[in-house]
Amino acid sequence: MTTASSSSLSRRMALREMNSSRGSRLSVAHAVMTIISSTSVESLLTAEEDFLEHLSFLSSVALNALLRTGADDHAGKDTIKLLQHFNESFHALWELTSEGYKTLKQTHEQDSALHIEELYLLKQGHEFVKAFREYFSSVTNFMVIKGFDRAAKQASSYWKSNKLVLRQMIEDTSNCPIHVLLPRSFIDPFRNHLQYYTLFLSKLMQEDSESEPLVDSLNDYVELQKHIGQVLDEASQSKLLWSVLSNKLSLALCTPERRLQEDSRNVPITVSSGKHDRILLFNDLLVFLQGNEVQSYDLKTVWVDSTMKKKSEPNNYFLKIITPEDEFVLCTKEPEHQGLWLWKINQLIRQALNGCRDYPLWGKTGEASDPPTSRLSTYTFKADGRYKDATYEGDMSWGKPQGKGTLKWPNGRNHVGDFKFGQEDGFGISLIPNSSGDQYDCYKCHWRRGSMEGYGICEYADESVYKGYFKENMRHGFGIFESLAPDTQPFKYTGNWYKGKRSGYGVGESTNKGERYIGMWLDGNRHGPGIILTDSGACYQGIFSSNKMVGTGVLLSENSTVYEGEFTEDRLMTGKGKMTFSNGFTLVGTFNRNTASGLQTQGVLNTQFGHHEDAVKQKYQLGSGLFPVEERWQGIFEQFNKFLESGCVGDTEESLLGFHVKSSKKFQKSQEYLSCERANEEVSGKIEDIIKEISTFTKIEDLILYLEKAFRSSHHPFKKLLKILLGVFQATYAGVGTNFHLIGMAQEEIIHYAKKLWELYRALLVMAGERNCLKLSLLDYDEEISDDTYTHTLILPLLLPRFHPDLFMLYMLYHEQEDEFYWQGIIRLGILTDTKLLEFLDVQKQLWPLKDIKLTANQRYSIVRHKCFHSAIDCLQKIITTVDPKEKLEIILKTYNEIEKTVKMTVDKDYKLPMDDLLPLLIYVVSRAGIQHLGAEIHFIRDLMDPTNRGGIYDFLLTALESCYEHIQKEEVRHYKC
Incomplete structure (x- = not known):
């Protein structure tokens, strides 16, 4: 080893020791890294050079010719696209191999030591595996659609002239035809080179058997070889199938990526109904053939139930195939055949749901997990029914929408929400286009078994809105419908519905007509007892039939005149009746209406009971007894x-x-x-x-x-x-x-x-x-x-x-006239000083609380105002600060106590106020408190007070307050001379 190489090795060993503290997978025993021998490097370089020469030659002689041929190939519509992918994957693998060769050669020429784990083939192992997979996928896709066969025919002269060269490249001795030789020239060199990689890494294993990256890479390349073998076998079987099937079936089923996985002619299984004579299982479809007719099912929406048994056929084994719209029972006489079909279908379903094939194709041990029964799926319904032509996207279970999902129809209609057992169930939102298709009705409702049921809000294309309950897709129960469309008459209905129509008790209001109807409805019409209120103040009460008033009824006019008698359908007074005027006069007779002269009558006018006081008390109450509150x-x-x-x-x-x-x-x-x-x-x-x-x-x-x-x-x-x-x-x-x-x-x-x-x-x-x-x-x-x-x-x-x-607005309107008289009395009494008012009310002078009032030098008792019973007045004024009748009664009681307290202080002894003394003192307090709408307050308390308080102290004091109120109404202060 050279000095340079020794120095490089030392640096690498130092780095390795530093990395060991970060969780390096190498043990301390392997801190000294294994160096690839020069012989092995040279062998790899030679193999890479030969492979690159093959790639270059193959590209110029064969691939470019295929690309030229494909550009003129009009028979296969996918040819150009597939050839482009073929070309891209070919050059991607070529470029990756070239980069690995350059890196290896540069290291070798520098005489640098090359550690096993720094080998480009290992460092970029995943990229190599990916490139080989992509390449063989593109080759087999082109092969399955018979791309090589068509190319061989279209440029037969060219291939004949280069046949010998191609044979030499793959070392073919069988003199096979061009359509066989051509795909082999794109397969054999690549498989051979991949096999060389595997052998090369195996030899390195003998030198460093405990290098985990080396072990992992070797396993990846071995599995890649198996994968490519399986891919080629599937492609060959699929191509053979398309060759033997009819043109109609091939056109219907053949796609570049589709691969045959099982055929019922190889592993016997039949459909128990006998309607289909062949079953094909592809990587994405389950297909049933009957002659030239095809029924195909996307594996993503296929479920298999192997638990089915038939007592009538104990020697047969069954698989139940479930799809969103169809169910089939597959039958076989061998349990091994049932197991094989079950296993293959389930694993292909799982792979289809995952979006990729297993690597290796069926798992290392040939085992894999079953597909989930609940899954995210997409399916377009074809059979007649509510979902025809709709595409469902969402959760499905055993062939049925189950969970969250969306239905979309071609016309723009859609439904988003919850599903159970294949139907809308739970909360959902539906958009339904109107006839023009440019606007939608929006239903935000609860659903049950495919129908709207429960509470919902519906916003319609015409701008009307319904908020209420549904049953079986119809408005049913309580609901509010409001139409505000500018091109229609605005209308609002609040009340009961029955099977989509207004029926039962309800309130309808028409803004344009200025009317409000309160009463009974039937089939969308006013029908039964009812009340009509108009903007003008007129009120009608009577019986209605199909929106028309029939028989006798009551009319309350805006001037407080009451008519009780017969009406026309249009609510005109005609026939026998009684009219009571606001002054108490009554007219009983026959009424008729003349276009020229207006209302005419013949009858008896009674003026005996006509006086103002009775007229004030008489206020007709509508709806009494017509509509039980329950x-x-x-x-x-x-x-x-x-x-x-x-x-x-x-x-x-x-x-x-x-x-x-x-x-x-x-x-x-x-x-x-x-x-x-x-x-x-x-x-x-x-x-x-x-x-x-x-x-x-x-x-x-x-x-x-x-x-x-x-x-x-x-x-x-x-x-x-x-x-x-x-x-x-x-x-x-x-x-x-x-x-x-x-x-x-x-x-x-x-x-x-x-x-x-x-x-x-x-x-x-x-x-x-x-x-x-x-x-x-x-x-x-x-x-x-x-x-x-x-x-x-x-x-x-x-x-x-x-x-x-x-x-309370109703109470104020009801007592408006009395409160007006009362307020006039308040104004008149307010003119008086305290002493004049006490004297006017006949309050005993010993009860006048004047001694504690501090006067200035220029004042005297006769000019004092708003000084007496101040605490009681302040207390009574609080009656308007609460809406609880009980609290109002407590305020009245406290006011009484304050009056009595003041009196005790005045007379300096215990003093129980008798009614004769209490009433004038209470009138004084009420007049000074100046409470508006006191009549409305009194009757509000009396109508809504606790029944247990009737007859007790609260009731007594409320009655006293009411007496004061009535006294003030009638008081004529103007006749009193100060």
Whole structure:
């Protein structure tokens, strides 16, 4: 060894020692690296030189000729593309070999020692393997489509003149024909050179048998030889198959990459139905032949069940082939044949799903894992049915869509969502093009067994929107439909649906007509008892049939005139009836309408009871007895009951109670800071957490606090339900159609909501007890107290803040005239000084709280204003700061206590106010408090107060306040002379 080589070796050994600390795979015993002998290097150089000469000669003599021939080959449409790949892989291998040769020669000429692991053949081993694989893939693809055969025919004279040269290149002694010689010239030299690599590495193994890179590379080259042998065998068998099949079958099945893997004529197996006479298994297809007819199935969408047995055929062995649209039973009499077909089909399926063939082709031991039964697949449906021509992309199991997936039709229709057993099941979004194809209906719904069922939101191409429930692809149950298209009449319907049509109780509103209909529907028409409210203030109540009013009814005009009698279909007064005017006069007779002279009547006018005070009290209430409150919104509570009956299973919550638009992770993160402070106030919306939490309450206060949070939490079922109830309430009683004639319906509806929510809570509590095997009662829940009491004390106070704006507007409208008279009285009494007002109200002078009032030198008691009973006035004014009837009653009680407290301080002794003293003092406080809409407040409290408070102190004081209110209405201060 030369000095230079010794120095190089020392440097390499030093580097090797440094690398050993980083986990080098070489042991300490092999720290001294093995050097390749000069003889071996020269042998490799000679072999590489010969191979490169072969490549150069082959390129100029054969490859270039093939490329020229392929350019003129119109018979094979894939020829040019395949030849380009052939040429690229040929030159890639040539370039890699040339680079290895240059590196080896340069090292050898420099007389440098070459370590085994620095051999280019090892260092770039993976690149060599890849290049050989690509090359033989391109050669066999060209061979399978008979590219060499066509080239031999097209340029037969050229090949004849070079036949001898090609024979010498491959050392052929058999004088084989050109179409055989030509592919061999592109195969034999490469296989021989690869075999040389294997032998060369084997010899090196004798010098360094423990070099892991050498062992790995040798194994790779050995396996590569096996792989190439298998590839060539498959290509030969496939080419032979295309030669014996008819032209029709060959055209239908032959592709460059397709390889025959098994043939039922070689390993017998038949289709039990007898409809097919030959079965072919390719690397990508399972094919059934019957004459010239072909049925082919992509292996990615093929499943094999080997567990099938038939009692009628105990000596046969079966394989059930399952595809998305077809099923076949394969039969064989030998268990070995069944096992071979099963093994090959399953492994080819697995390889097709992985997107590449095994290397080596069938695994080192001939074994591999079975394909997954659940897999990501693509399939286009061909058979008639709902999915005809649709392409499915997504999860499949045993031939059926199962999991997440997408269906796309050629016309642009598509469906994205969950599937079960081959059908849409779960949440999904469908886009369906309209007749013109440029706009789409969008269905964001829950599905069950292929049909829309459960909650959904549908946005139609005409800009109309439906939010509600479906059954069997039709609107069914509660739903809201709104049409806002500019070219149609805007319309909104909130109510019940039956088989796609408006049926049952509902509210319809037409903006253009300025009408709102509240009542019963059938087959999309107003049918049954109903109420029509108009923008002008007129109201109709009657019976409808197919959108027409029939029989008798009621008309409330904008000037408070009431007509009860017969109508035409167009709601015109015609026939017998009674008209009550706003002043209390009544007219009973026969009415008819003349185009020229207008409304005419013949009847009796009664003025006996016509006076102003009775007219004020008479306010007709619509809907009384027509629509039992329990039957109005059954469809809403029905869904929650179904949720409870289902056991509150998590995957049923969205479909029954509505679903959330899931926020992106980015959006959720952006909200974390904003929500951190209120996070402690939120409660979980998961039913498991709800049941767990309500099981731990020990006090009524705990429940109240929990319900407050539940009604605020957007994910809690109670919040979802409350949101829908608020929507239907506003659709019925708020907006343009707000009308005080509906106050009775609205008030009883609010109480019904509270009652139903209490019932639902109790049902959840029972479920909690069943799940925890406990006998639960509600905390310190008193069984002797009625559910109505808990409804008013627990639930109603939580609901009223949300409904109060719309509900109280009805109360203000209902009591508008009385409140106007009351306010005039407030203004008149406000003119008086404290002493004049107390004197006017006949308050005993001993009860006048004047002695503690500090006066200046220029003041006297006779000019004092707003100084008496100040604490009571401040207290009463707080009645407008809360919407809870109980809290309002407590404020009234506290006001009474403040009056009594002031009186005690005035008289310096305990003094129980009798009614004769209380009423004038209370009138004084009310007049000075100046509470607007006090009549609305009083009746709001009385209608919604806890029934247990009736007849008690609260009821007494509320009655006293009402008396003050009525007294102030009627007061004629203008006749009093100050």
